[in-house]
Amino acid sequence: MSITLTDRPLFARYPGMYGVLPHVSLGTLPTPVERLQTLEQVLGVSDTRLYVKRDDLSGRPYGGNKVRKLEFLLARAAQQGYKEVLTFGGAGSNHALATGLYARQMGLQSISMLIPQPNAQGVRTNLLMSLHAGIELHQSPGMLRTALDSLKQVGLHKLRTGQFPYLIAPGGTSALGMVGFVNAAFELKEQIDHGELPEPDLIYAASGTMGTVVGLLLGLKAAGLKAKVAAVRVTEAQFSSERKAARLFRSTARLLHRADPAFPLLPFPAEDFLFVHDFYGEAYGLYTPEAMEAVRLLNDTSGLHLEGTYTGKTFAALLADVKANRLENKSALFWNTHNSQDFSGEIAGMDYHDLPAEFYRYFEEPVQPLDLLPH
Numbered sequence: 001m002s003i004t005l006t007d008r009p010l011f012a013r014y015p016g017m018y019g020v021l022p023h024v025s026l027g028t029l030p031t032p033v034e035r036l037q038t039l040e041q042v043l044g045v046s047d048t049r050l051y052v053k054r055d056d057l058s059g060r061p062y063g064g065n066k067v068r069k070l071e072f073l074l075a076r077a078a079q080q081g082y083k084e085v086l087t088f089g090g091a092g093s094n095h096a097l098a099t100g101l102y103a104r105q106m107g108l109q110s111i112s113m114l115i116p117q118p119n120a121q122g123v124r125t126n127l128l129m130s131l132h133a134g135i136e137l138h139q140s141p142g143m144l145r146t147a148l149d150s151l152k153q154v155g156l157h158k159l160r161t162g163q164f165p166y167l168i169a170p171g172g173t174s175a176l177g178m179v180g181f182v183n184a185a186f187e188l189k190e191q192i193d194h195g196e197l198p199e200p201d202l203i204y205a206a207s208g209t210m211g212t213v214v215g216l217l218l219g220l221k222a223a224g225l226k227a228k229v230a231a232v233r234v235t236e237a238q239f240s241s242e243r244k245a246a247r248l249f250r251s252t253a254r255l256l257h258r259a260d261p262a263f264p265l266l267p268f269p270a271e272d273f274l275f276v277h278d279f280y281g282e283a284y285g286l287y288t289p290e291a292m293e294a295v296r297l298l299n300d301t302s303g304l305h306l307e308g309t310y311t312g313k314t315f316a317a318l319l320a321d322v323k324a325n326r327l328e329n330k331s332a333l334f335w336n337t338h339n340s341q342d343f344s345g346e347i348a349g350m351d352y353h354d355l356p357a358e359f360y361r362y363f364e365e366p367v368q369p370l371d372l373l374p375h
């Protein structure tokens, strides 16, 4: 699981970072870029180019956006001699599941501290896959209780193993985790240079804990690309805000500048960061009719499978811009952050009663009404 200097475009561009930043090659990168030609035809746009960045294929056994961050975060945990990691998320957290799966690949145990979220089929499958992966699962009602229960678990694990677990922030969003998305922008730059797509004017991505959108923004500007980032907010303002974006941007730029002084200390490019609020709906994890319409349309025209918590809301924002003629003569890239690797075989026949009892309700209560598509 080691890499050569050129395996990640960020290291090729800034060799001083190599060996200074912790990194382990976990993902299957670069991810492909594809044109959404059938969708362009269905929408009747002859002067708009639509592309998708297939981060759904970013890794095995689990794709999506988290593996890019985990390449750095888990490398640090291992480098510092940790045996366990602890992280946070909603009950159906893709991040907590990805963390557990890749931690296990590296011989680390993981603990997920989860909070309740609206029920969906994806919540059920992620919980069962977490059980299958041997992840230790806890659910607490609300943020404050999660913080207290996490302290308790950290203490218990220290008593049991003699060592604290390595803490990973919600979504893997920290300066170090975000380096994965700075690298992703350099990866995109290489694909543009190779003629795989024209330079996009706009990149649409979900803004959950903001690591994806802000890491991309920093990487795009450092790579000299013109693209603006349309960050579609899918979480409450405490997780996703302009202030947080500027803070994360600066802390990641500083980290990279310290690792290799050739990396520029760029100012936050407010004019290139389009923060989109209109597709959030009523709550995190609660699907909206526009999001599910977007999920259906992309499924029918391209066979790609989105979901209602992140990518459906994001794609709905892109479609609304197409319909309002805001993308005329422009090229837009949709960053697909949702895993598409199938793990139904692994969880087939699993019994939810083997989960901690606080999770039974996701299997005994109906899923939310808009969650009608198979996953």
Ligand SMILES: *Cc1c(COP(=O)(O)O)cnc(C)c1O
Residues within 6 Å of the ligand: 064, 065, 094, 095, 170, 171, 173, 206, 207, 208, 209, 210, 211, 212, 213, 310, 311, 337, 338, 339
């Ligand atoms: C976590 C997640 C996001 C949000 O990424 P952040 O970096 O936390 O903003 C988007 N899409 C999917 C499918 C995710 O699991």
